[in-house]
Amino acid sequence: MKKDTIWVIAAGAVVGILAVVLTKLGNPANMGFCIACFERDIAGALGFFNWNIPAAVQYIRPEILGIVFGGFLTAVATREFKPRAGSMPVVRFMLGVFMMIGALAFLGCPLRMVIRLGGGDLNAVVALVGFIAGIGIGVVFLRQGFNLGRTQKTGFWDGFVLPGFMVVLLLLLLFQVKFTETGPLFFSAKGHPGVDGSAVGIYAGIAISLAAGLLVGWVAQRSRMCCAGAFRDLFIMRSGHLMIAVATVFVVILVLNIILGNFHMSFADQPVAHTGYIGNFLGMALVGICAVLLGGCPLRQLILAGNGNADSAITVFGMLAGAGFAHNLGLASLVNTNAWGFAAVILGLAVAIVVAFVNRK
Amino acid sequence: MIEVDARGLSCPIPVIRVREAIEKHPGEEIRVIIDTMVTVENVTRMAENKGMQAAAPVEQDDEFVLDLKPA
Numbered sequence: 299m300k301k302d303t304i305w306v307i308a309a310g311a312v313v314g315i316l317a318v319v320l321t322k323l324g325n326p327a328n329m330g331f332c333i334a335c336f337e338r339d340i341a342g343a344l345g346f347f348n349w350n351i352p353a354a355v356q357y358i359r360p361e362i363l364g365i366v367f368g369g370f371l372t373a374v375a376t377r378e379f380k381p382r383a384g385s386m387p388v389v390r391f392m393l394g395v396f397m398m399i400g401a402l403a404f405l406g407c408p409l410r411m412v413i414r415l416g417g418g419d420l421n422a423v424v425a426l427v428g429f430i431a432g433i434g435i436g437v438v439f440l441r442q443g444f445n446l447g448r449t450q451k452t453g454f455w456d457g458f459v460l461p462g463f464m465v466v467l468l469l470l471l472l473f474q475v476k477f478t479e480t481g482p483l484f485f486s487a488k489g490h491p492g493v494d495g496s497a498v499g500i501y502a503g504i505a506i507s508l509a510a511g512l513l514v515g516w517v518a519q520r521s522r523m524c525c526a527g528a529f530r531d532l533f534i535m536r537s538g539h540l541m542i543a544v545a546t547v548f549v550v551i552l553v554l555n556i557i558l559g560n561f562h563m564s565f566a567d568q569p570v571a572h573t574g575y576i577g578n579f580l581g582m583a584l585v586g587i588c589a590v591l592l593g594g595c596p597l598r599q600l601i602l603a604g605n606g607n608a609d610s611a612i613t614v615f616g617m618l619a620g621a622g623f624a625h626n627l628g629l630a631s632l633v634n635t636n637a638w639g640f641a642a643v644i645l646g647l648a649v650a651i652v653v654a655f656v657n658r659k
Numbered sequence: 660m661i662e663v664d665a666r667g668l669s670c671p672i673p674v675i676r677v678r679e680a681i682e683k684h685p686g687e688e689i690r691v692i693i694d695t696m697v698t699v700e701n702v703t704r705m706a707e708n709k710g711m712q713a714a715a716p717v718e719q720d721d722e723f724v725l726d727l728k729p730a
Contacts, residue, residue, distance in 0.1 A: 302700065378696050380721065385669065440675060448667030451721070522697055527670060534671060535678070535705055593669030 302521075306539060309521035310546025316510045317413050317547075318554040320361070323506060327560070327569035328417040331514065332410035333596035334401035334585075335570075336362045337614070338621035340467065345482030346622035355625075356484035358471040360504050362600065363464045364511015365518065369604025370461045372519040381457030382449040383608035389446060389653055390592060390609050394616020395623060396646035397588035397596065402624040403581030403632035403643050404428075405571055407596045408525030408589070411582060412544055414571065416551030418563035421571050421578050428579035430529055432586020437533045439654035440590065446657055449609060457606025460614060471504065515604065524598040526589030577632025580643045587650045661687050665702070666694040666722065673698045674705045681709050681727070689727040699723050 317330025329335060335355075341347065342356030373379040401407050404425045406414060411429065414422035436444075469475075475483055517523070521543055528540040555561040565573050572578075589595045592613055594602060599617075602610035624630045629639040661684050665673030673693065680689050689706075693699050693716070702725060703713040712730045716723040 302704070376696075380695065382667065382694070385667065440672070445668055445672045449669075450667060522700070524670075531671060535674060535708075537704070537708070539704065593671075 314550025347625035368515015398620025400584030432583035436590025460611035
């Protein structure tokens with residue numbers, strides 16, 4: 299077996315096993331690893347949004363910090379750390395905002411979609427169809443020469459901005475900093491119910507979460523794992539290479555969930571989920587098209603940022619801002635009654651298509 | 660020799676450009692200038708699937724030169 303094939307299988311297995319382990323240790327069910335949810339929690343901890351329900355979905359998730367550190371350290375060790383920037387950063391920021399709005403409409407990034415599939419959540423099947431549709435639209439524009447321009451070599455320290463930001467977040471977390479008496483930082487109480495009635499404010503221990511993040515950062519960097527790239531490459535190149543990682547995550551989680559008795563196939567009553575099928579479809583369609591235009595899914599953006607790509611760092615900051623928009627404006631968790639949420643997702647789809655259309659070369 | 664400058668382009672645009680070059684110029688050697696190892700791997704994988712032979716990438720000034728020959 300080729301070395302790069304072993305890496306994608308290893309990456310999928312590590313992510314799958316750790317997602318189930320983290321859930322066992324206290325992370326939300328059918329979540330374990332969700333890049334969008336965890337970035338949203340960081341935005342919440344920093345006070346980018348305030349809910350009427352206090353202390354829900356607010357926590358500096360060590361998993362995210364670990365992934366960036368893991369990607370960064372691996373890149374340094376393999377001499378792949380290269381500061382690069384300049385491929386339409388503001389457009390990338392905006393696409394990051396919409397990618398987060400889409401993910402929170404569904405309640406999960408593409409990785410969590412796969413994790414939810416492995417738990418029997420049929421809403422994730424609807425989301426998967428939307429995700430594939432979004433990627434398909436992006437691929438049409440890629441075939442017509444879409445690109446956001448070339449990155450350039452940039453100042454050496456430019457590549458350290460996101461890893462540095464993550465170091466600051468780690469210090470804030472370790473010292474449980476309170477900027478004012480009532481916060482921020484905000485931290486979810488363990489077991490606190492979220493807006494949809496599920497326990498979203500729960501988390502595994504800091505050290506374990508950080509270690510899990512580091513491991514995922516390492517294998518994701520080495521394997522180039524990307525949930526959007528998996529489908530995109532299948533469409534464009536008939537290459538199933540990246541799909542092996544995604545399929546491995548699914549199989550590992552499915553098997554572990556069946557063994558542990560956590561597999562429940564249904565639409566209703568799934569953990570941290572809703573049954574609004576239009577929202578699930580459109581939300582992930584928006585994530586799909588944004589991820590193709592950005593050159594990678596939310597997980598891949600973290601790894602690329604750790605490798606010195608400042609454009610991906612901007613995308614991650616866009617996602618943090620997107621979480622602020624989504625929760626302040628009540629756009630998250632798109633059930634069929636949420637008119638503004640639908641408007642935001644439709645706007646996102648329209649903007650993404652315009653961006654794709656005007657940047658064909 | 661056909662040259663494709665894939666520096667600074669996001670995934671998977673370098674692969675698409677090199678594939679277009681292979682299809683447009685069958686039987687010709689192609690030189691690809693690349694700035695990340697990920698792109699070297701992706702282009703190599705695609706080119707080999709297309710029946711090309713990829714030489715070992717040559718690194719110079721923080722960039723890679725990848726030569727592809729018809730097998």
